Each structure stands twice: as structure tokens, then as C-alpha cells.
Amino acid sequence: MAQYLLIGVTVLLAAAWAVQQLFFTIRFPSNLPRIGGGSRFSLRTRWRYHTDAQGLYKEVYDNYSKKGKTVLAPGLGFRDDVILPPNALRWLQRQPERLVSAIASQVDTIQPYYGFGHDKFVSDPWGGLLVKTDLNAVLETVCAAMNDELGLAIASQFGTDTEAWKEINLMPAARMIVAQAATRFTLGGSPAGRRLCSEKAYLNACLDNADALVISAGLGGASPKLLRPILGRIGAWGAKREIVNLEEYFKPVYRERMEMLEKEATNPGMEMPVDHLQMMLRYGLKERRDEALSLRDMTKRLCISNFGSMHQTSIQVVNMLLNIIDSDAEFDTISVLRDEVAQVIGSDKTSGWNKTKVAALTRADSVARETLRLNSFSSRGVARKIMGDGLVTEDGIALPKGCTVSLIAYWLQTDGDIFENPFKYDPFRFSRAREAELDEQGKPGLPSLSFVSTGSQNLAFSHGKHACPGRFLVDFELKMIIAYVLMNYDLEFPPEYNGRRPQAHWVTDAVFPPEDAIIRVRRKSSRETPVGLLSV
Numbered sequence: 001m002a003q004y005l006l007i008g009v010t011v012l013l014a015a016a017w018a019v020q021q022l023f024f025t026i027r028f029p030s031n032l033p034r035i036g037g038g039s040r041f042s043l044r045t046r047w048r049y050h051t052d053a054q055g056l057y058k059e060v061y062d063n064y065s066k067k068g069k070t071v072l073a074p075g076l077g078f079r080d081d082v083i084l085p086p087n088a089l090r091w092l093q094r095q096p097e098r099l100v101s102a103i104a105s106q107v108d109t110i111q112p113y114y115g116f117g118h119d120k121f122v123s124d125p126w127g128g129l130l131v132k133t134d135l136n137a138v139l140e141t142v143c144a145a146m147n148d149e150l151g152l153a154i155a156s157q158f159g160t161d162t163e164a165w166k167e168i169n170l171m172p173a174a175r176m177i178v179a180q181a182a183t184r185f186t187l188g189g190s191p192a193g194r195r196l197c198s199e200k201a202y203l204n205a206c207l208d209n210a211d212a213l214v215i216s217a218g219l220g221g222a223s224p225k226l227l228r229p230i231l232g233r234i235g236a237w238g239a240k241r242e243i244v245n246l247e248e249y250f251k252p253v254y255r256e257r258m259e260m261l262e263k264e265a266t267n268p269g270m271e272m273p274v275d276h277l278q279m280m281l282r283y284g285l286k287e288r289r290d291e292a293l294s295l296r297d298m299t300k301r302l303c304i305s306n307f308g309s310m311h312q313t314s315i316q317v318v319n320m321l322l323n324i325i326d327s328d329a330e331f332d333t334i335s336v337l338r339d340e341v342a343q344v345i346g347s348d349k350t351s352g353w354n355k356t357k358v359a360a361l362t363r364a365d366s367v368a369r370e371t372l373r374l375n376s377f378s379s380r381g382v383a384r385k386i387m388g389d390g391l392v393t394e395d396g397i398a399l400p401k402g403c404t405v406s407l408i409a410y411w412l413q414t415d416g417d418i419f420e421n422p423f424k425y426d427p428f429r430f431s432r433a434r435e436a437e438l439d440e441q442g443k444p445g446l447p448s449l450s451f452v453s454t455g456s457q458n459l460a461f462s463h464g465k466h467a468c469p470g471r472f473l474v475d476f477e478l479k480m481i482i483a484y485v486l487m488n489y490d491l492e493f494p495p496e497y498n499g500r501r502p503q504a505h506w507v508t509d510a511v512f513p514p515e516d517a518i519i520r521v522r523r524k525s526s527r528e529t530p531v532g533l534l535s536v
């Protein structure tokens, strides 16, 4: 019996392998070199991507990317990824969307069909596009509200004791702070929405949902296409459960907004909330009516919005605060930043934050950009799916339909020929260069070195038409966090860290911050806090 079972399983696996090879495997041209050589990847090379992607990508970067050559590297599960050299970025940007698609690549990465039941939640990203078109137009209003929420969130996580030092587990604290601030601009504009901003169970549900989406994307993306309908569903189980959970919290806000929109129809000019949800409902009722009228679909849109606004931002906050404390002994980082905040924000206690002040915080800007240079979550950038046959790279590779191309961002951003002392966190690396090049008004020049500016040496937000539109909001958010935390708290590492931060770690090609990093904080007394505006 066991013998027949074994034969049956072997035949089934062989048939599955043949079907996978025949129908689902992309055929690459013979002139495209593979990392490790040969005509297929050895198991060792595939395994290396999953256990040492940092080392594997170093070889890709040094041996191919830096020499202007395209190369094939193993990716998640059984995927093969085409890695383009940095000098191909301009060529890539020139290609039309119908041939080179950012959105199709996001669908491949997120596998929304399994988590959300339909690809449209990613392939038709109208909610995200509103960040670009509508949210950024009212950034100052939205960020003023977010600043209030940040103060409350930080005080709640860091405490208010001005005598004793408190040990904080940074990752969970940063996640809650970012979730609370993000909720304020996502749906905090109405009374029911505002209540959710500080509702810990809701914030945890949002964060759990974002984690479940990462797992769903990982398992769905790693499985061979043939097995994806099974493994994708298993991987998405947690995400589906979290969506139902989140819907319960969201229901009263959704109903409140629909009632407000109904009232507004008979009462034009009525004051309405200014937040992302309101923009989504307004647009949805006009252009995607079925979705806007479905609580479940709008909950899924909310999940996507939360993922965008919470996941990478909280990672950036953890790394940035660790880097500020780590570099303080050598660069006096905390005092330099406090002086800058006091100068730019402190003198004007009435008008709050605006774009001019955010832009004037050049040193805080440098601290944030230097963190992204070294500690981006994604080690690759500008991932695009090739949508048709016939596209040939500048080095003569005919890219087959269905493959994904990207650039190695991590090794580009730590290239010793571009950055002096490339692995050192130098908080004022970019502000020094900018302050040495003053513009006509005597302000720091070189705007291409600012946090929000993207390019081949700064790919954390990607580059071009699809570069992250949320980065302008993140720019406000990070500077508000720097200002609030440093003006209201003293910070240090526990003595056993010997002044050095715990390092980030790679899981496949994603770079995670240390989940168990501890910092010690102590609230400054109001006498010591020079900027009244910043205290809550």
C-alpha cells in the first residue's frame, strides 16, 4: 500500500513539475547571465537568496550592476528576478506603462487575490492615487491634526515621569505611535473616527492586519504558480480574519460618514472632515459606486491605506531614533537637532508647522535621509513587471513578458565610490553638503539631497511617476517626531548596549529593524522644555 502511495505521490510531483515548467515558467534569453553561472540556478544559489540575500546581492552589484550589465538572480521561492544596472534607470523610466508596469509588480508582490478576494484592491489603486492628487494638496491642514495626535501618542508610549528613566521596547512603541498618527489623517476628521485614533484595540487590529498582509504576500509570492491557489489561501487566512475584525471597528465611522454625505447633499457648504477616508468616499461614490456603498470593500481599501501609512513609516521611526542615539557621542546629534528645532519652530509659537518650516529643518532632514540610505526596509528598488515581449535593454537583453525587473538599492546606497565611509551612519552627511552650497537667499542648496528627493542614489521611495506619494507626509511626520521626542525627552541606550544600536537583520531581501531594541527615556521638566508649542 505504502509503495503505491509513494509511486502516486512521485508521479503527481513529476506531473506538477512538468506543468509548472511548461506553462508557468518564464523563458529567459540565453545572453542573460545568471548569478552563479550555468543555465539554471543551483539549489545552493536559490537557498542563498533566502539565507544570505545581502551577500548574494553584493556579488550581483559588484560583478554586474556596477559594470552596467543586466543579470538574473533568484528571488522569493521559485521566482527569478532580472536585476538592472543603475545606468538603466533612465531607460526604464522612459518605457510606457503598457510595457513596464509598477502596479502589476505590486499585484505580484502583494497577491491581493488571496488576502482581499480580488486583485482590484491593488490593480485599481484609486485610494492610493488620492494621496497624490488630493491629500498632498491639504498637507498642512492634515499634518497640523497629525501633530496633535503625535504628541498624545508619544506621551502615552514614553510616559510623563520627569524623575525616573523608563525603558521602552522601541518597535511596539513606534508602531503604536505611527498607527495613532496615521489614523488621525486616515479617518480622524469626524467624531467616531477621532475616537478610534487612541483606541488601542483598533490600532492593534490595524497593525495585526498589516503583519498578516506581509505573511499572505510572502507565502503567496513564494509558492510556485501551480500551487498558489492552495498555498496562497493558507497564507491569506490570517489577513482575511483581520479584515473581518477591523470591519467591526470601522462600521460606526463608515455609517457616520455616509450620513454626513447625505446631509451635505441637502445642505451644501456644511463643514466636512478633511482626511483620507473622506476623500476616498467622495471619489468612490462618484467613480466606484459599488465599492463605496460596500462596507466590506471600503474596509479592504482602509487596510491598503493603513498598510501604506503604517508599515514602512514605523520601521523608519525605529531605525531613525536608534541612529540618533547611536551617533550622539560622536556627532552631538541630539543637541544639534534640538538647536535646529528651537531655531526653526521655537520662535513662532502661534502658527505651528508648515511646509517652509519643514523644509528649513535641514539637519533633521539629513538624519532621516541617512537612515533610509542605510536602513531601508526594501533592499531593491523600482520593481516593474514587463507586460509584453519585445523590450530590449540597453545592454541587449530581450526581456520576456511576465518577468520582473528591479535595481539593487542597498548596495547602490552604500557604494564606497559614491559615499565616503559608506557604512557609517553620519547624521549630517547630507546637511553638511547642502549647507556648503547656499542658494541665492542664503538657504541650504542642493535640494536633490533632501529627504523627499528621489534618484538613482536614493531609491527607498522608488523614483519617477510611481515614486511614493506618501513621502511628503512622512517628511512632516518624521520631523514632528524628532521635534516632539527630542524637545520633551532625554534619551539613552541601556548600559549593556555600550552606546551602540542593535543592528537590523535581513529576511530574504527585506531588512527588518531589531524587534527587541530597548531605549531609555525620561520626560524633561516643563522648565527645561523651551518650546511650549511642542508639549502636550
Ligand code: HEM
Binding pocket: 102, 103, 127, 128, 129, 131, 308, 309, 310, 312, 313, 316, 378, 382, 383, 459, 460, 461, 462, 463, 465, 466, 467, 468, 469, 470, 471, 473, 474
Ligand atoms: C518611510 C515610509 C515609506 C516608504 C519607505 C515608502 C516607500 C514606497 C515605495 C518603495 C513605493 C513603491 C513605488 C514604486 O513602485 O515605484 C511606495 C508606493 C506608494 N506609497 Fe509609500 N512609502 C512610505 C510611506 C507611505 C505613506 C505614509 C503613504 C500614505 C500616506 C504611502 C503611500 C504610497 C502609495 C499610495 C504608493 C503607490 C504609488 C504609485 O503606485 O503610484 N507611502 N511607497
